[in-house]
Amino acid sequence: MKVTFPHMGTMWVPVKTLLEELGMDVVIPPPSTKRTLSLGTRFAPEFICMPLKINLGNFIEAAEKGADTIVMAGGVGPCRFGYYSRLEKEILDDLGYSMEMIIIEPPEKHFIELVHKLGKLKKCSPLKALSAVRLGWLKCCVADNIEKKVEKVRAREKNPGSADTVFNRALEKLDYVRTRKDVLDVQKEVLEELDSLVSETSRQIIRIAVVGEIYTVLEPFVNHNLERHLGRMGAETHRSLYLSSWVNDHILNGFFDIEGTEEACKLASPYLNHMVGGHGRETVGSTVLYARQGFDGVIQIAPLTCGPEIVAEAILPEVSQRERIPIMTIYVDEQSGEAGLLTRLEAFVDMIYRSKQNSKKLTAVKGL
Amino acid sequence: MPLKVGIPRALFFYYYYPLWKRFFENLGAQIVVSPPTNKSIIDAGIKCAVDEACLPVKVYYGHVTALKNKVDLMFLPRLVSLERKTYICPKFMGLPDMIRSNVKDLPTVIDTTFDLSKNSSSIYRPAREVGHFLESRDRIIDQAWDDAEEFQKEFEDRLYKGHLPCDVLDSLEKGKELPVTCNMKRMCVAVVGHAYNLYDTHISMDLIRHLKNMGVKVITPDIIPTAVSDAYANRLPKRMFWTMGKRLLGSVLHYIDEGKVDGILYVEAFGCGPDSMIEDLSARYVRRDRKIPFQVLTLDEHSGTAGVMTRLEAFVDMISWRGVS
Ligand code: SF4
Numbered sequence: 001m002k003v004t005f006p007h008m009g010t011m012w013v014p015v016k017t018l019l020e021e022l023g024m025d026v027v028i029p030p031p032s033t034k035r036t037l038s039l040g041t042r043f044a045p046e047f048i049c050m051p052l053k054i055n056l057g058n059f060i061e062a063a064e065k066g067a068d069t070i071v072m073a074g075g076v077g078p079c080r081f082g083y084y085s086r087l088e089k090e091i092l093d094d095l096g097y098s099m100e101m102i103i104i105e106p107p108e109k110h111f112i113e114l115v116h117k118l119g120k121l122k123k124c125s126p127l128k129a130l131s132a133v134r135l136g137w138l139k140c141c142v143a144d145n146i147e148k149k150v151e152k153v154r155a156r157e158k159n160p161g162s163a164d165t166v167f168n169r170a171l172e173k174l175d176y177v178r179t180r181k182d183v184l185d186v187q188k189e190v191l192e193e194l195d196s197l198v199s200e201t202s203r204q205i206i207r208i209a210v211v212g213e214i215y216t217v218l219e220p221f222v223n224h225n226l227e228r229h230l231g232r233m234g235a236e237t238h239r240s241l242y243l244s245s246w247v248n249d250h251i252l253n254g255f256f257d258i259e260g261t262e263e264a265c266k267l268a269s270p271y272l273n274h275m276v277g278g279h280g281r282e283t284v285g286s287t288v289l290y291a292r293q294g295f296d297g298v299i300q301i302a303p304l305t306c307g308p309e310i311v312a313e314a315i316l317p318e319v320s321q322r323e324r325i326p327i328m329t330i331y332v333d334e335q336s337g338e339a340g341l342l343t344r345l346e347a348f349v350d351m352i353y354r355s356k357q358n359s360k361k362l363t364a365v366k367g368l
Numbered sequence: 369m370p371l372k373v374g375i376p377r378a379l380f381f382y383y384y385y386p387l388w389k390r391f392f393e394n395l396g397a398q399i400v401v402s403p404p405t406n407k408s409i410i411d412a413g414i415k416c417a418v419d420e421a422c423l424p425v426k427v428y429y430g431h432v433t434a435l436k437n438k439v440d441l442m443f444l445p446r447l448v449s450l451e452r453k454t455y456i457c458p459k460f461m462g463l464p465d466m467i468r469s470n471v472k473d474l475p476t477v478i479d480t481t482f483d484l485s486k487n488s489s490s491i492y493r494p495a496r497e498v499g500h501f502l503e504s505r506d507r508i509i510d511q512a513w514d515d516a517e518e519f520q521k522e523f524e525d526r527l528y529k530g531h532l533p534c535d536v537l538d539s540l541e542k543g544k545e546l547p548v549t550c551n552m553k554r555m556c557v558a559v560v561g562h563a564y565n566l567y568d569t570h571i572s573m574d575l576i577r578h579l580k581n582m583g584v585k586v587i588t589p590d591i592i593p594t595a596v597s598d599a600y601a602n603r604l605p606k607r608m609f610w611t612m613g614k615r616l617l618g619s620v621l622h623y624i625d626e627g628k629v630d631g632i633l634y635v636e637a638f639g640c641g642p643d644s645m646i647e648d649l650s651a652r653y654v655r656r657d658r659k660i661p662f663q664v665l666t667l668d669e670h671s672g673t674a675g676v677m678t679r680l681e682a683f684v685d686m687i688s689w690r691g692v693s
Pocket residue numbers: 049050051079080081082213214215277278279303305306307308309641
């Protein structure tokens with residue numbers, strides 16, 4: 001059995017560790033590229049949301065490298081993600097790839113259910129399964145901690161691009177180490193290295209939050225390196241979603257007490273008073289939160305036709321007006337390109353700089 | 369003067385109009401239904417909804433706009449779930465909030481949440497919440513609801529006898545006789561899609577009538593008893609969590625199994641999330657069986673009657689060539 005799984009941002013690091021620690025033979029799909037997307041687009045339904053197309057491309061490319069089993073998360077609606085795994089299986093079957101699918105459904109009660117389920121896969125002891133989950137989880141958190149730092153450093157680095165070089169190397173190191181102590185050492189070392197990249201000369205920094213559908217928020221390949229571009233433009237970024245908070249909320253049933261999406265859900269009201277699947281409610285609530293925390297702007301990003309995010313998009317103009325924060329919505333699909341995105345980002349960032357300068361003038365005038 | 373309650377002629381109007389009408393009337397309200405979809409309704413909807421919304425949601429916006437100055441109360445329920453662990457669609461869950469954000473100067477909105485996804489949920493709770501806009505005594509409201517459910521059941525029974533919802537709703541509204549269902553037809557085509565697309569003659573370009581004029585007997589998933597389509601949907605390898613998905617996919621499996629229809633026409637609304645999957649799965653299951661011709665028709669705000677007609681004719685011709693069973 002050779003297992004593979006779909007890509008989503010840095011997810012390959014913890015998932016690979018988890019599966020290997022359980023004793024499985026792992027094939028990581030090649031990094032998502034144009035080919036991945038065009039394979040997916042060719043075989044997936046025309047109007048399906050884009051993450052499924054890339055998942056499918058990942059699976060086909062992993063199969064080419066010998067994978068015969070897929071591990072992925074399941075779901076119970078209301079958005080399409082809950083049926084992803086099934087539809088993907090049907091498509092692969094029709095294409096003649098006979099791949100097994102191991103679906104990790106969200107546990108009904110407690111994340112220990114998950115540990116038991118995982119243990120059964122490879123008939124390893126619950127203890128071993130638990131330690132695999134713990135190591136994977138630690139890597140997941142460390143990768144997020146490092147990325148959060150990178151989001152700050154990008155806007156302030158001496159040499160553009162250096163933070164990302166360190167980040168990529170860090171992920172490789174993180175992938176390689178196998179003990180909790182080593183993982184924490186990598187974290188310490190990388191965070192220090194990132195600190196050393198910061199330039200002494202000051203530059204006016206703006207703060208922009210990225211909200212929206214999880215796949216587009218987490219995966220640079222589909223958001224066309226959104227955060228990297230913003231960083232170069234002098235914007236420190238923060239996201240409403242990180243892998244660890246998603247895993248904790250959806251797979252571990254909120255077992256760990258980390259920054260989750262609960263507060264954002266509360267703040268969505270009175271604008272949006274019900275969950276709408278995906279992260280629609282979090283998108284609205286986080287935007288409110290960022291506005292109140294003094295962020296300078298919010299970018300919503302989502303795959304075209306994403307239901308939950310369309311609901312949020314319809315409501316965000318009202319949030320923007322009442323909470324006084326600029327918001328821009330970006331949809332991506334297989335046709336969107338990096339150039340178009342750049343133009344829109346530049347315009348948005350310019351607008352924020354200008355309005356910041358104006359408001360300073362305004363206060364200065366008042367002061368006289 | 370009785371209070372006027374506005375019901376947009378869109379989305380779940382096509383499934384639940386009898387229930388809502390009878391319930392509100394039992395409570396002494398006067399019902400105002402928006403006119404059938406027309407160009408200006410669609411245009412109004414397109415103007416206030418976000419571009420990315422699916423066509424039926426834009427049409428819903430248009431109907432709300434058409435009603436908002438004519439009624440005291442606007443019925444915009446939040447239909448989250450109508451059965452255990454099953455949902456309608458993300459957009460339905462956010463609809464009242466979307467409308468409130470995007471349509472100005474609304475009258476009082478009845479935006480009660482109907483969520484029967486949990487075991488413990490009871491229909492009387494949301495029913496009473498709606499009822500309290502008109503009546504304070506719970507007992508009266510419960511009675512009004514029970515009676516309305518009876519009426520809805522009569523409506524559904526007529527569907528299960530083979531009458532299409534458009535005909536039954538028409539006879540209900542205008543007091544017309546139901547047309548006799550006739551079996552002497554060239555061929556039988558199952559038109560599969562959401563009721564609010566199929567029976568909104570403007571959205572669907574009146575395709576059911578066109579098919580009938582070509583001598584085709586049209587059947588739809590709505591005339592299959594839910595118990596039957598549910599039983600078929602239960603054969604799916606993974607539990608389907610959309611009510612309409614279950615209904616449509618269950619019907620398609622039923623058609624495949626019975627082998628009585630001469631063709632399946634899947635009518636998909638542009639921008640519909642669930643349809644992007646249900647249509648694809650339907651097509652796969654039909655194709656694997658290799659018997660029934662299957663055609664997809666995607667409707668959007670720009671589709672013209674001529675184009676749709678050509679597609680329909682081509683499909684019907686193709687079925688004729690293959691030879692009708
Ligand atoms: S959240 Fe949006 S993009 Fe993701 S699966 Fe659901 S509908 Fe598709």
